[in-house]
Amino acid sequence: MIQVAILGLGTVGTGVARVMEENAKQIEHKLGEPLRVKTILVRHFKDGPYRRLMTDDFRQIEEDPEIRVVVETIGGVGAAYEYTKRALAAGKHVVTANKQLVAERGCELLELAREKQVRYLFEASVGGGIPILHPLTQCMAANRIDEVYGILNGTTNYILTRMVRMGTSFEDALAEAQAKGYAEADPTADVAGIDTGRKTCILADLAFGQQVDPEEVPMEGITGLSLTDVKIAHRAGYRVKLLGRALRLPGGGHTAYVAPHLIPEENPVSNVEDVFNAVVVRGNATGDVMFYGKGAGALPTASACAADVMECLQAGPRQQESTWSSGTAGFEDPMELSSRHYFRIAGTLSEAVTAFGNVEVLAENGETAFLTDSISGRDALRLSKDLNVRASMRVLA
């Protein structure tokens, strides 16, 4: 009998307990012995099926030698950070879906885990139930990873899908997402791109092996996005999607950022709709590989946590757990990155041509919408400084 503890009993915590119960047969078959939730840390006791497992004292978990794995589902960096450190220090494996904690403190916690010969795993922190971090770090380990990008937030993708399909405004689509339970009452972390940004940092950390500080990563969400641009893009064969991108640069450095992009409709990512997520990993040997599925939800996320628990128990410490170093060298401003740019200006085509030279016109209707040739973000800003810019976005090649 293998005993585990869960910290927190919100959506994910409850999901972990449920998955371990419902799929107990599969899990026992693979582990060779049954897995049991022994203790659940809560702030306030409440009635329910897990009442007899609850404690409000973390020491009951920390000091229990029977508990081998702790699943942290508290979220944030306060208590979650504290308890994770204490659990690792006590020689217990820790598994989490907490993207904020991993993005901000993952490197330090991995270091501590290594030192204590235990594991700190967080597959569920990116893409919910979609396997992405293990495939990136293990299955594609013999590649140089040149780029990782994707639709990493279901809420914003749902909103964008409604805008494209139904011509709904951002505000109305957000209200709809909230009514359906896809968006929080305070949707800031989602719509401002912060959630996508944290996940992008984790992907960048693992892809490039260097710490990418969320503070350094420009994050632009979809709050400023106008239906006008979504429609112009659509007619021209592009879909507007919020992407997190992490790229290796030709000079050897790397960059990361979050922003809405125009994606050509031939790219499979442009067809990712509603609350689905998709992550593309570009390896120098594999080419583009895409991982696709529902990126959120209690059960998918919980099943990824449960699989990480099994991984801790089956494989033991790896020779080199991770090559995520604490150094932050090599991070460059994404403004240096070149791509085609979309602009909508309150101005004429001739003003656009004067500023950018060659452009591809998408719409002329009082305002002018156009695509530039491939230029750096810095040049896009510099060349457009005398124009009356209503909207601008990068185009994914």
Next chain:
Amino acid sequence: MIQVAILGLGTVGTGVARVMEENAKQIEHKLGEPLRVKTILVRHFKDGPYRRLMTDDFRQIEEDPEIRVVVETIGGVGAAYEYTKRALAAGKHVVTANKQLVAERGCELLELAREKQVRYLFEASVGGGIPILHPLTQCMAANRIDEVYGILNGTTNYILTRMVRMGTSFEDALAEAQAKGYAEADPTADVAGIDTGRKTCILADLAFGQQVDPEEVPMEGITGLSLTDVKIAHRAGYRVKLLGRALRLPGGGHTAYVAPHLIPEENPVSNVEDVFNAVVVRGNATGDVMFYGKGAGALPTASACAADVMECLQAGPRQQESTWSSGTAGFEDPMELSSRHYFRIAGTLSEAVTAFGNVEVLAENGETAFLTDSISGRDALRLSKDLNVRASMRVLA
């Protein structure tokens, strides 16, 4: 310095040597020490960059205590089977892309590896460079896997894409695929569905934990496919794709088969074109998760082999390597499986209605093309026995 050997120096073998050379920096960084190809087994010596590593005597590898991992790229079940057994018996890890050997002898070889405390890994045998077996067995380990299906053969998918897009006949599209090097001179294993069938067996073995014998799995390829049906399906909002499917049945058993299907255009798999592969795994917690990329090619396949080599060296033997048992219990005939069926008959709508009751007409033009309600394969056969059937296929729900 970690020493490995490669058996065979064809496309994949050469690719493995190249990937280990080109990505040596990444690999060394992750392993903590350099990886070197020490010996390559060939049948005939030939000049080239690897000339000094060649041997034609397997004992030079078998008896070399420095060689820790053997990469088998011979293919087939003859020498490959023999050498794999001897390498495992000699206490060396073995990694392969050989789907025929894994489908036919995988269970026995895993058993031997377990006994010798080494690993037998074959991520590259399904989907080339796309991570699929590790995600299925590890990242989704806390799920009950209810279905795995996918486009598993790039050659046939290229042919089907040409037929849909350009209205090319099967014969012309095959000739084109051969001219481009996508199809072998003898394309039987591809177009008859045998390659897809072997990969489907491996997916079924791992998903359900029971040996699925390739001999028992009905495999229908695309040789009999008519452009007429591809066009009728396309106009009705379906794409015709060759699918391998492995399903858990409601009664607790499981089944597997290979056949062309009509796929609704809303399903992302319907948009998988050219030589791309896609595999969908349906877990009871995660829902549908899709893995997508180029399923073949020397470098992608080689990079998956190289990652498996790294996995052997990093993680050591797992507590329970695999739950693929040698029992074949639970396999049922896919004829029991229900789905909608597509038929084209030389006959009238009223004949179709007489045979099937309710039908959805797709085309009437001398012949009649229609979809039935959901019925078992057995009923589809029985109810159509008095009709003049020109074509029939299952519809993916």
